[in-house]
Amino acid sequence: MKQHLQHPVFSVISKLAAEKNVQAYAIGGYVRDIFLNRPSKDIDVVVLGNGIEFAEAVAAHLNVKVSVFKNFGTAMLRYQDVEVEFVGARKESYRSHSRKPIVENGTLEDDQKRRDFTINALAISLHPGNYGELIDPFEGITDLNNKLIRTPLNPVETFSDDPLRMMRAIRFASQLRFRIDDEAVAAIKSNLQRIKIVSQERITDELNKIILSPLPSVG
Template sequence: MVTTVPDILFRIGEIADRSQMGCYLVGGYVRDMLMQRPCTDIDIMVLGDPVPFAKTVQKELGGRNFVLFERFRTARLELPDPEGATFTLELVGARKESYNHDSRKPITLKGTLEDDLSRRDFTINALALVLNHEGRGTIVDQHCGREDLEKKILRTPLAPLQTYSDDPLRMMRTARFAAQLGFTPAPEAVAAMATMHERIRIVSAERTSSEFLKIMQSPEPSVGLKLLHETGVLAEILPETAAMAGIEQIDGLGHKDTLYHTFQVVDNVARASQDLWLRIAALLHDVAKPQTKRFSKHAGWTFHGHDAVGVRAAARIFREMRWPQDRLVYVQKMIRMHHRPIPLSKEEITDSAIRRLMFDAGEDLEDLMTLCRADVTSKNPRKVARIMQNFGNVEKKIAEVGEKDLLAKWRPPVDGLEIMQELQLPEGRMVGMIKKEMENAIIDGTLPYEREAALEYVREAYRRLSGDGPPAAGK
């Protein structure tokens, strides 16, 4: 008997007994319980009408935030556990499903326990635990899910071609569980993904994106990313990223495989940071290299401007993947600046250069340095040690400058509106040029951070740039 099931869930089984209904814990909760992983989202399936049953559970056990989906024969509610936890329950009736070829939305009918378990994505999710008094705590395992759990294998209950054709999002879920749990997809599942990869096109961008971001949040995202790439799914959902794959050679000179380099950079960042959008920046930092790749007999392979082109590519990708626009600016900054610290690490570092890096990176300086370190993927340990030491010198110089917090939140002592008022100028190119000059002078240390000094600099800059003197101050 399984003893880790909270008693309040067995009380739900007692309510089902009064109506002579079979009642089971199903899906991810059973899997996570056997793996001793935390899980508070619980699916309970009954062999009968779940709607009146759910209402009874809510009434007798003090359920909160009750939501009923009568069309889908589903209810959701929260149950407080006496030990202090809160469980989110979804109560459903057993069902069987069929699909139209051009849709992943199932046509559902009342079904048996066998019907319900066989329609699941993986055998490890096709487990049921009895909540009724008879057989209480025993596990129903019709598809060898417990064996697959022990072997850490992802296998589909039905033929994988049927499973992925019915719901192509399951291909994304295969990659996600491989990355999240460290499980290995069965060979027939991988083969089916390669055969069915084009069917991912019928899935909405929102659903595809949700699974993709879960892969990126996993401990080792490259596990899922490589599976998506090698089966062709990645080229369907993120063609710009898949295009980075491959090595081209001319005159015996080749370049590194940008895609697999990128996968390694993503993993390096994942080991250093939980920040999802820094991981996305790592994924996209070289996304424009295929477009900017050139070969010169003198210089070899070059990728000039791939940072600027990558900024534009990121905007397209965010739009197509329905990613939040408020994170785009951050990711674009990381792409635009990911090479900035490298030259500093190779030369005598001036205070001025460090101030400019700190000013441009702002509050994201630490993230930028994390990305730059992650971008070092050479297999030559001496080269890696040398580069890392140089990055350490840059970080030491940042600490020595001693203005990190100030520059991260830096604002000019005089803004553009004040410049317009002071010089009686309309908004335009001249105002922008003067403002940029003033900011550069302060960052370079040639102009003190003082309002009156800044205004005097503004007036002098206007005289120099326009060949004319401005009106008297304040007029």
């Protein structure tokens, strides 16, 4: 995987991870798109520790500005042609009336479990000790090869916690021409009414992405 980490921002993250004895991982869509041969300029980095503090250290090293979003526990910087968002590894729990999670510090595994789909739970280590190692606990690579949309946890739980994920599943199926796992399809049907707790703005955003996909009728 090391050949896919040639952008200079990765070497800076790796250097600071070693200096601060922090584990940091590229995770999510950037990693997924490596295997789909899709160019991506958005990099998500999960840190075992304080993601905001680590982002501020990276920004200081690169001499760039960092935007901090304390309510979400995230920070973002732009360097050359990429946008990098940092977050501390976390686990989430939900209340029935809201898709906004209660957040606690967690492990990498906790963070991967909270991801929407197995193909978005892939992580690559950026620490020099195991730089470039792929961490794939939910067989996301297999699902990519099989063109399958599947959730890391029980799909009923995944979609009930955050009903927007139902539309995201359909959107990814439409964009990538993937098939949604049968259990996930059943879970979408059983959770249809839960979409009411999602804002119209977020629903419209996903619907627009479906309409703009290569074959909208799939969605």
